Structures are given as structure tokens and as C-alpha cells.
Amino acid sequence: MNQTSSNASNMPEASTIIESQVKPATQKKKYSKQNGKGFWKRLSTQKMLLLMALPFVIWLIIFKYIPVAGWTMAFQDYKPQFSVWEQDWVGWKHFKDLFNEPMFYRALENTLGMGILGLVFGTGSAIFFALLLNEMRFMALKKWTQTISYLPHFVSWVIVANIVITMLSPEGVINNILTGIGLIDSPINFMANPDMFWGIVTAADVWKETGWNAIIYLAAMAGVDPQLYEAAKVDGASRWRQMWHITLPSIRSVIIVLLILNIGNLINIGFEKQMLLGNNIVMEKALVIDLYALDYGIGMFRYSFGTAIGIFKSVISVILILICNGIAKRIGEGRVF
Amino acid sequence: MRRKSNLLLLVLIVTLLTFLAACGSDDPSGSDSNDSESTDDNTEVSSDEPVTLTLFNADGEEKEFNDLIAQKITEETGVVLEMDYPVGGNEEAIPLMIASGDYPDLIFAKGDIGKLIEAGAVIKLDDLIEEKGDNLKAMYGDQLDRLRRSIDDPSIYTVGTYGVETAVWEPSGTFQVQLDVLRELGYPEINTLDELEAALTEYMEKYPEIDGQKTIPLSLLGSDWRWLITVGNPAGFAAGLPDDGQWAVDDDTGETTYKFLLPEMKEYFKWLNEMNAKGLLDPESFTQTHDTYISKISSGRVLAVADQNWNFGDADKALIADGKEWRTYAPLPVTLDENYQSQALKDYGFAGGWGIAISSTSEHQEKAFEFLDWMASEEAQILTNWGIEGEHYDIVDGQRVMHEDERERMNSDANYAKDTGVGYYIYPFPQWGNGAVDSSGQSITPNNEEQIIENLNAAEKEVLPEYGLDNWTDWFPQKDELGISKHGSVANYTIESGSDLEIIQQKADDLTEQRITQAILGKPEDFDAAWDAMIKELEAMNIDKANELMTEKTKEIMELWGTME
Numbered sequence: 037m038n039q040t041s042s043n044a045s046n047m048p049e050a051s052t053i054i055e056s057q058v059k060p061a062t063q064k065k066k067y068s069k070q071n072g073k074g075f076w077k078r079l080s081t082q083k084m085l086l087l088m089a090l091p092f093v094i095w096l097i098i099f100k101y102i103p104v105a106g107w108t109m110a111f112q113d114y115k116p117q118f119s120v121w122e123q124d125w126v127g128w129k130h131f132k133d134l135f136n137e138p139m140f141y142r143a144l145e146n147t148l149g150m151g152i153l154g155l156v157f158g159t160g161s162a163i164f165f166a167l168l169l170n171e172m173r174f175m176a177l178k179k180w181t182q183t184i185s186y187l188p189h190f191v192s193w194v195i196v197a198n199i200v201i202t203m204l205s206p207e208g209v210i211n212n213i214l215t216g217i218g219l220i221d222s223p224i225n226f227m228a229n230p231d232m233f234w235g236i237v238t239a240a241d242v243w244k245e246t247g248w249n250a251i252i253y254l255a256a257m258a259g260v261d262p263q264l265y266e267a268a269k270v271d272g273a274s275r276w277r278q279m280w281h282i283t284l285p286s287i288r289s290v291i292i293v294l295l296i297l298n299i300g301n302l303i304n305i306g307f308e309k310q311m312l313l314g315n316n317i318v319m320e321k322a323l324v325i326d327l328y329a330l331d332y333g334i335g336m337f338r339y340s341f342g343t344a345i346g347i348f349k350s351v352i353s354v355i356l357i358l359i360c361n362g363i364a365k366r367i368g369e370g371r372v373f
Numbered sequence: 374m375r376r377k378s379n380l381l382l383l384v385l386i387v388t389l390l391t392f393l394a395a396c397g398s399d400d401p402s403g404s405d406s407n408d409s410e411s412t413d414d415n416t417e418v419s420s421d422e423p424v425t426l427t428l429f430n431a432d433g434e435e436k437e438f439n440d441l442i443a444q445k446i447t448e449e450t451g452v453v454l455e456m457d458y459p460v461g462g463n464e465e466a467i468p469l470m471i472a473s474g475d476y477p478d479l480i481f482a483k484g485d486i487g488k489l490i491e492a493g494a495v496i497k498l499d500d501l502i503e504e505k506g507d508n509l510k511a512m513y514g515d516q517l518d519r520l521r522r523s524i525d526d527p528s529i530y531t532v533g534t535y536g537v538e539t540a541v542w543e544p545s546g547t548f549q550v551q552l553d554v555l556r557e558l559g560y561p562e563i564n565t566l567d568e569l570e571a572a573l574t575e576y577m578e579k580y581p582e583i584d585g586q587k588t589i590p591l592s593l594l595g596s597d598w599r600w601l602i603t604v605g606n607p608a609g610f611a612a613g614l615p616d617d618g619q620w621a622v623d624d625d626t627g628e629t630t631y632k633f634l635l636p637e638m639k640e641y642f643k644w645l646n647e648m649n650a651k652g653l654l655d656p657e658s659f660t661q662t663h664d665t666y667i668s669k670i671s672s673g674r675v676l677a678v679a680d681q682n683w684n685f686g687d688a689d690k691a692l693i694a695d696g697k698e699w700r701t702y703a704p705l706p707v708t709l710d711e712n713y714q715s716q717a718l719k720d721y722g723f724a725g726g727w728g729i730a731i732s733s734t735s736e737h738q739e740k741a742f743e744f745l746d747w748m749a750s751e752e753a754q755i756l757t758n759w760g761i762e763g764e765h766y767d768i769v770d771g772q773r774v775m776h777e778d779e780r781e782r783m784n785s786d787a788n789y790a791k792d793t794g795v796g797y798y799i800y801p802f803p804q805w806g807n808g809a810v811d812s813s814g815q816s817i818t819p820n821n822e823e824q825i826i827e828n829l830n831a832a833e834k835e836v837l838p839e840y841g842l843d844n845w846t847d848w849f850p851q852k853d854e855l856g857i858s859k860h861g862s863v864a865n866y867t868i869e870s871g872s873d874l875e876i877i878q879q880k881a882d883d884l885t886e887q888r889i890t891q892a893i894l895g896k897p898e899d900f901d902a903a904w905d906a907m908i909k910e911l912e913a914m915n916i917d918k919a920n921e922l923m924t925e926k927t928k929e930i931m932e933l934w935g936t937m938e
Contacts, residue, residue, distance in 0.1 A: 116471050116472040200660070206656050228659060315596035315659055317887065319883065330882075332876070337468065
């Protein structure tokens with residue numbers, strides 16, 4: 037088949053002959069009129085696959101490519117009551133406003149800070165937890181632990197934030213324990229200390245997502261060849277040694293692919309956590325880009341300004357992905373593209 | 374390469390076709406609906422079929438127009454309302470409406486009305502009011518000017534929303550102190566911050582615990598937007614400022630200043646800072662959630678709050694349900710010192726600004742206007758406020774008397790208005806206001822002062838006579854003393870979205886909420902420095918420009934309303 041298609045354009049007659057041997061005559065007539073016969077042929081052999089892919093391609097175009105036209109908003113003083121042709125074009129005005137705004141840099145710093153902390157501790161805790169679960173030999177207990185550990189993933193941030201705030205309040209459980217065992221004399225008002233905010237957000241995130249994130253690593257670990265462990269056991273490797281020399285290296289490419297994907301999303305950490313856990317005292321440390329875009333963009337009907345922030349975020353994401361992918365390529369590990 | 378581009382082409386063609394198909398199917402249905410509307414119109418002319426008007430209510434909820442009151446309204450006006458509302462408090466509803474050009478007949482857009490006017494989506498009502506708006510004219514009287522939009526465009530686009538004659542019978546928003554504190558301390562006079570502090574300290578020493586839990590002298594809720602309600606606004610009230618949001622207005626000159634620049638504000642927050650240092654302020658005041666706050670108050674161990682009734686009303690109900698009436702609160706006119714007057718009873722006049730507009734695309738503009746005008750009539754006001762005679766109230770000796778069971782349900786059932794329609798069609802329609810009386814001299818609303826006094830709880834009824842009062846309002850400076858505001862309230866101004874004024878105010882609000890909170894929680898010796906640093910930051914944000922712009926706005930409104938001397 038391959039040969040047929042590659043020769044198609046050069047030797048029309050020969051291919052017709054071959055085709056007539058393979059395909060019924062009715063189809064032959066249809067195809068022989070085309071120039072890129074090989075293409076259509078391939079198309080027809082893969083038509084079921086293409087048909088299956090088609091809805092997703094259409095979805096992608098409608099929801100991911102066409103909306104990009106909305107980026108023009110960032111270069112206008114967009115007013116919803118006018119059509120595209122009636123808008124005022126203002127060039128880079130909104131980007132200049134954005135880059136001249138000290139609050140924006142604070143938001144950027146907080147976003148990247150909490151993003152990186154979340155990435156490091158989120159990935160680390162998930163891998164560590166997956167390793168521990170993987171070593172568990174008692175299947176029933178393992179399943180139970182796993183189920184319980186990913187349940188918090190399904191709890192809304194609204195509830196998690198309330199739990200965290202209540203536990204960390206001056207009259208909360210944590211302070212009661214700490215004063216009870218004599219570690220501190222007077223209760224600490226955790227939520228009123230801006231320096232602790234990043235840590236609290238990261239810890240809450242780890243608590244909520246570790247179990248869920250561990251699932252994919254656990255699946256990767258399940259694919260490791262048991263013979264490797266058997267061989268290691270014969271060589272006298274302990275459980276820790278097996279983890280270090282067999283499990284981790286075997287899932288290295290999975291880790292790196294996930295890491296690259298997550299780094300691309302570093303700047304898209306959302307704002308629910310920060311909005312729900314934050315308060316006026318810690319706002320300096322809780323203001324993230326999405327929160328800023330909400331309050332100072334959409335919240336004020338400044339669609340153009342909000343779009344400018346969105347474009348900026350996309351650019352940063354693409355740069356981050358390219359850098360990481362480059363590094364992965366350099367060290368010869370699994371990469372995204 | 375060729376293969377790839379061919380494939381891409383194919384996909385593009387398919388997508389395009391899909392789109393064309395979608396657009397194509399849109400068109401006929403669009404004209405269809407137009408057709409059916411115009412036929413509707415024709416039948417309306419020929420018969421007495423009621424007209425269906427669509428109403429978008431920015432404060433609305435899911436509700437059918439089918440209760441007894443609604444039926445009566447249809448009978449009187451020939452109008453059936455189809456009520457639409459923004460799903461989940463959607464802020465985008467009006468911009469989307471504008472983008473689609475698809476308007477309901479009647480629109481209550483609140484602060485977004487300016488966008489509709491700019492888009493030409495609503496009609497001017499001046500001529501209609503002149504020709505056939507007798508009820509509206511009678512209702513607004515000399516306050517009709519307050520409906521006008523601006524000096525540049527002095528037309529009327531909306532009617533309704535708030536009552537024209539309002540009266541405050543339940544003061545709220547200032548300091549509220551537990552009744553038990555008043556009783557235990559022998560009913561002291563509490564009018565200043567110092568007196569309040571002394572009372573709280575004394576009670577706290579006497580009862581360090583209430584029902585086994587630590588007593589909390591003063592709790593605030595400053596962790597979210599309610600910072601403004603329990604921290605920002607009470608500061609202004611203590612300094613004798615009426616409620617102008619984050620602004621202080623000189624009602625004679627129109628000079629408007631960002632409130633937190635004033636020395637009085639510093640004085641108030643310095644007091645809070647000292648309260649905190651002395652352990653009299655709940656340490657969780659700025660981190661707790663609304664739920665925690667409510668549950669604390671409901672436990673009865675919070676001696677004082679600075680809050681609006683609607684914000685902690687749930688706790689109040691819980692206390693009464695638990696039989697802890699002595700743990701409910703008395704609103705007090707507490708100010709910085711004797712030189713300031715609490716403005717809790719201030720009459721802001723008809724607020725203007727917001728209201729119901731008629732869309733320019735409506736097929737029934739006249740009918741819609743007639744409906745709005747009828748809603749302003751005495752007949753309509755009695756119907757919407759009291760219900761139907763014989764059904765909800767009776768006339769005894771010429772006086773309207775609400776049925777006992779209806780009254781009971783009205784006071785205890787939160788869904789009463791929605792279920793029965795009594796009281797449901799008042800806001801945001803044109804309304805006379807709770808201070809108005811009808812042609813026979815009776816109160817136009819069933820919730821008049823006598824009713825409110827009757828509904829005070831047992832503990833309140835015991836405390837008030839000790840002070841020689843009938844109602845808490847008697848403790849406050851009276852509304853005649855305070856005069857009617859010449860500019861309404863800054864909180865009701867429509868500020869152009871994305872304007873310098875809006876952006877500067879937002880930044881200043883964000884900053885002050887944060888810096889003032891930090892200053893309150895800091896050491897007393899650091900307070901002055903922290904405050905000065907905040908003022909510097911505000912100046913760096915160009916707060917002076919915001920002051921100028923806001924002053925301009927106030928002056929324009931006073932000129933428009935004819936209240937400027």
C-alpha cells in the first residue's frame with residue numbers, strides 16, 4: 037500500500053492497474069480523477085479513524101482557535117454594545133497600563149511563588165505517597181488507603197478553606213495542641229501572618245491533592261516489569277534500594293512529562309485557594325494574577341485589560357513549556373513534543 | 374506537506390459548513406419570533422387578552438407571576454409579567470444583553486443602567502411622564518428631578534427602586550450592645566467610644582465567661598467584603614458621617630473626600646488599636662469567616678458588634694429561638710465624643726440613580742409605561758403592601774388591619790412575600806416608601822413604627838422603659854434635626870466602569886482595608902507611623918485626583934437636583 041501511494045503521482049497508469057486489482061471498479065473510477073490519488077486512498081483506508089477524530093478537531097477549532105480572535109479586544113477599548121468594526125483601536129495601551137502597575141508585579145510574584153511551591157511539594161508528595169502505596173503488600177488496606185487519600189480531591193475549596201481557617205484560628209485545634217504540649221505560650225494567629233500564607237496554601241493543596249495526583253504515578257509503577265524486582269531481590273537489594281534503583285528510574289519519563297505539563301500551567305494556579313483562604317491582612321501575599329484580573333479587569337468591565345492579562349499569561353506559559361521541553365530534550369528524557 | 378495542508382483544508386471546509394448551517398438555521402427562527410410577536414400585537418388591539426411583558430430584574434429570583442396579588446395586577450392593568458433574573462448573581466447579564474441586542478420590555482439593571490443608556494437600549498420617559506404619568510408625578514413630587522441622569526443628559530430613563538419617603542425605625546450599622554450588659558451595669562448612658570469601652574471592660578471583669586465560654590467584648594468581621602460593613606462604615610458613623618460609602622461629603626459645598634484621609638478616621642482606628650492591645654477586641658476579628666462570626670454571636674458571648682442588622686440577623690434569630698433574649702442587641706448612637714452626631718436616622722431623600730427602564734426594542738412601550746405608572750398609584754401601593762381586602766387584611770373602623778395569621782407568617786416566614794405575593798411587588802417598582810401615608814392618613818406599609826415596637830422582644834421591652842424610650846430610634850438624633858441629604862448618597866452614584874475614578878477608588882479601598890487592619894493589630898506605639906505610611910501610599914495612588922473627580926460628581930448631582938444653594 038505504501039509503495040502504491042508514493043508512486044501514485046508519478047505513474048498514474050501503473051497505480052490504476054494496481055488499484056483495479058485491489059479495489060472494485062466503481063471506486064476506481066472515482067479516485068482516478070483526482071491528482072493526489074495517494075492521499076485520498078490513505079484517507080479512505082483511515083476514514084473510520086478520521087471520522088472518530090473529527091469531532092475533537094472541530095471542538096478544538098471552535099473552542100480553542102476561534103476564541104483567539106477575541107485577543108483583538110486587548111488592543112481596543114472594548115465596549116460590548118458595539119460590533120468589532122466600531123471599536124476604538126488603542127494599540128498597546130492596556131499592556132502599558134499593565135506593566136506600569138506595581139500591583140501586577142506583586143501578583144506575578146505571588147503567582148509564581150505559590151505556583152512553584154505547589155509544583156515542588158505537590159509532585160514530591162504525590163511521588164512519595166505513590167512509592168509508599170506501591171510497597172504496601174496488603175491489598176485490601178492499600179485500596180482503602182488509596183480511596184481515602186483521594187477523597188479530599190472531591191471536596192470543594194470552599195469547605196477545605198473553612199476547615200483550614202477553623203483549625204488554624206487562635207482557638208483552633210492546632211493552637212490547642214501546640215499550647216497543650218507546651219511548644220508555645222500564647223496561640224499563634226496563623227491566618228494573620230502574611231509570611232505564612234504561601235506555606236498554608238501549599239500545605240492545604242498538598243493535603244487535598246496528594247492522593248489524587250498519586251494515582252497516575254501508581255499506574256506507572258504498576259507497569260514496571262516484576263522481573264526487575266526479582267532480579268534485584270536475588271542480588272540482595274533492600275526495599276529502599278529497589279525503590280531507588282528500579283521504581284523511580286522506571287517512571288522517570290512519566291515524571292518528566294507531567295512536570296513539563298505542570299510547569300506550563302505554573303501561572304494558571306487559579307484564584308479559589310487564595311480568595312477563600314486570604315483575608316485583608318495577608319492580601320499582599322495572596323493577590324494572584326487571576327484574582328487581579330477578576331477585580332481590576334472583568335469586575336470593572338475592563339474586558340480589554342483582562343484580555344491583555346490573559347495574553348500575557350499565555351505567552352509566559354508557552355515560554356515556560358518551551359524551556360522545559362528544551363531541557364528535557366537536552367538530557368534525553370521523555371518530552372511532550 | 375501537501376497531504377497535511379489538504380487535510381487541514383478539508384477540516385476547515387467541514388467547520389465552515391457546520392458554521393454556515395448553524396447560522397442558516399438561526400435566521401428563519403429569528404424572523405419567526407418577530408412574526409409571532411407582531412401577531413401578538415394585533416390580537417392585543419382587537420381583544421382584552423392580557424399583554425405579557427418581560428422584565429429583567431437584576432435582584433430577581435425564580436418566580437412565576439401567578440399569585441393572588443399578581444392576578445389582581447393583571448386584572449387592573451392587563452399586564453402579565455414574565456420575570457427574568459441573572460443566574461447566580463451574574464455580573465455579565467447586562468453586557469451580554471447589550472452584545473446580543475435582545476432586550477426584555479422592562480429592565481431593572483441597577484448600576485449597569487448607564488451602559489444601557491449608552492447603547493441606546495432604553496427610552497427616555499420624560500414625555501410619557503408628562504402626558505400620562507399622573508401617578509408618578511404625584512408620587513415623586515418635587516423629587517422628580519432626582520430621576521434625571523446627568524447635567525449633560527438631563528432626561529429620565531428609569532422610575533422606581535427605592536421609596537420616596539423613607540423612615541428608619543430600626544437603626545442599624547452602628548455599635549450594638551448586648552441588653553444584658555445594659556441591665557447588669559444599671560442602665561448606663563452609652564454615647565461615646567470611651568463610655569462603650571468602660572461598659573465592656575466592667576462587664577468583662579464581672580463575667581469573664583458566658584455559659585462556660587470565654588467572653589468576647591467586641592467582635593468584628595473584617596476578613597472579606599464585610600470589612601466595609603463592620604470596620605469601615607462604623608468608623609464613619611462614629612465620626613458623625615452619614616453613609617456615603619468610602620466618602621465623606623460636605624453637604625453644603627459638595628466637597629467630597631476619600632473618608633480614610635480624615636483625622637477622625639485615624640482617631641477611631643487608634644481606639645480600635647488600643648481595644649486590641651487591651652484584649653477587648655476579638656483576635657479573630659479579621660480572619661474569621663461569616664459562619665464563625667454568626668455562630669459566635671449566636672452563642673451569646675459577644676458583648677458588642679458594629680454591624681448592620683441584615684448581616685447578623687441570623688444570629689439574632691438563633692438567640693431568640695434559644696430563649697436568650699437578653700443576649701440580643703441594642704443599637705446605640707455611639708460617636709467619637711459628644712461633638713459628633715450619629716446619623717443613623719438620616720433621610721437621604723429619594724436616592725435616584727437606579728430604576729426600571731423601558732427598552733427601545735419593546736413592542737409595548739406605552740403599555741409598559743402605563744403599568745409602571747399604575748404601580749405608583751395609591752390603589753397599587755395598598756395592594757402590593759397589604760394584599761387583598763378580606764383575603765389578607767380587613768378594614769376595621771376604617772383602618773386596615775392585617776389578619777393575625779398573615780402577620781405572623783409575614784414576621785417569621787422568610788418566603789412569605791414570594792409565596793403569597795404580598796410585599797413582593799414593591800421593590801424595585803415605583804414605591805411610596807415606608808414613611809408614606811395614604812389619603813386617609815394610614816401608613817402605606819403594614820410594617821409601621823407601632824408594629825415594629827410591638828414586635829420588639831421581651832428583653833427589649835424591659836430595657837427601653839428604663840431609659841424612658843419607646844423605641845431605640847428615640848435614643849438617636851432625630852431625622853428632622855439631621856435634615857435631608859442634598860446629594861442622596863455617594864453609594865448610589867453611577868460611576869463609569871473602567872474610569873480613573875473607579876480604578877483609583879478600587880486600589881485605595883484594597884489598600885486601606887489591608888493597611889488599616891494591619892495598623893489595628895499592630896503595637897499601639899507603631900500606630901501613628903503605620904497610619905502616616907498609609908496616607909503616603911494613598912497620595913502616591915493619586916487619591917487627590919479621585920477626590921476632585923468625586924467632588925465634581927457630587928456638585929453635578931446637586932446642580933441637577935436643584936439642591937445646590
